[in-house]
Amino acid sequence: MAGQPGxxxxxxxxxAKEISPEEEEDNRSGCLQALAAGREVLERGGNALDAVxxxxxxxxxxxxxxxxxxxxxxxxxxxxxxxxxxxxxxxxIGAVGALMGVRHPVSVARKILPExxxxxxGDGAFMFARDHHAELCDPRELIVEKRKESLEQxxxxxxxxxxxxxxxxxxxxxxxxxxxxxxxRMGDSAIPGCGYYADNHIGGVxxxxxxxxxxxxxxxxxxMGAIDRDGPESAIAKALGQMSRVGxxxxxxxxxxxxxxxxxxNSEHFAVAMTASDTDExxxxxxxxxxxxxxx
Ligand code: ASP
Numbered sequence: 001m002a003g004q005p006g007x008x009x010x011x012x013x014x015x016a017k018e019i020s021p022e023e024e025e026d027n028r029s030g031c032l033q034a035l036a037a038g039r040e041v042l043e044r045g046g047n048a049l050d051a052v053x054x055x056x057x058x059x060x061x062x063x064x065x066x067x068x069x070x071x072x073x074x075x076x077x078x079x080x081x082x083x084x085x086x087x088x089x090x091x092x093i094g095a096v097g098a099l100m101g102v103r104h105p106v107s108v109a110r111k112i113l114p115e116x117x118x119x120x121x122g123d124g125a126f127m128f129a130r131d132h133h134a135e136l137c138d139p140r141e142l143i144v145e146k147r148k149e150s151l152e153q154x155x156x157x158x159x160x161x162x163x164x165x166x167x168x169x170x171x172x173x174x175x176x177x178x179x180x181x182x183x184x185r186m187g188d189s190a191i192p193g194c195g196y197y198a199d200n201h202i203g204g205v206x207x208x209x210x211x212x213x214x215x216x217x218x219x220x221x222x223x224m225g226a227i228d229r230d231g232p233e234s235a236i237a238k239a240l241g242q243m244s245r246v247g248x249x250x251x252x253x254x255x256x257x258x259x260x261x262x263x264x265x266n267s268e269h270f271a272v273a274m275t276a277s278d279t280d281e282x283x284x285x286x287x288x289x290x291x292x293x294x295x296x
Contacts, residue, residue, distance in 0.1 A: 019268075081105040089200050243266060
């Protein structure tokens with residue numbers, strides 16, 4: 001069954017993590033700002049890919065999230081970032097891994113999308129970004145004070161999934177990875193079928209959490225395989241329920257081709273905002289229990 005013609009939907013998240021009371025408001029308002037940027041694209045008939053990129057750019061610019069500005073630091077105290085965008089219409093993918101010195105890794109991924117390579121990493125990714133006029137910066141400009149102090153392992157990739165009025169689905173991710181990771185380490189967030197996937201015939205998914213475990217489960221592929229039968233939420237819950245086999249937390253958002261939205265998490269918190277053409281108000285939640293109690 002296809003979605004209703006003209007229906008659009010958007011879901012964004014600020015990462016799998018534990019949110020302290022002082023950071024609750026920044027997480028809610030950041031997710032709502034990201035949602036507004038993507039929604040503006042979808043409302044005027046724009047495409048899902050543009051909406052996902054617009055939403056993720058907002059999250060990358062806010063220091064409260066582990067993406068772009070405010071990214072986690074690797075073992076050398078550097079910001080190395082991964083990001084991806086996938087177009088469900090063409091199945092084209094643009095992704096970057098262990099990239100330094102750009103403000104918006106998701107927009108570098110966007111520039112790779114029409115090219116033959118799916119994924120560029122490290123210096124090669126930086127050279128591509130420079131040659132394609134990405135927004136470069138001194139890598140140290142992305143470091144914020146609280147990350148220097150934090151030894152806690154972050155699992156808070158950001159992500160977005162959109163369905164546009166024409167039935168196109170897109171998914172994207174962006175992350176500074178795990179605190180204290182080895183230089184050059186890439187988790188799931190740039191790898192299709194692991195941290196994300198999008199296919200107009202099925203739907204789209206974006207995941208956050210412990211990248212090694214997510215990759216070992218090929219979690220996005222599992223969710224995509226089950227979404228039609230189980231619906232987005234159960235498909236996510238079943239796939240990520242298997243994290244106990246590999247260790248670590250994982251959370252995800254998804255939209256199916258009918259425009260059904262779903263999310264599920266096994267970290268303490270998961271900041272999520274969502275909206276659709278046929279809902280009144282955007283919704284934002286910091287954990288599933290909030291949504292369940294609001295819906296009675
Ligand atoms: N999935 C990311 C990674 O392993 C981490 C995260 O979600 O923060 O690189």
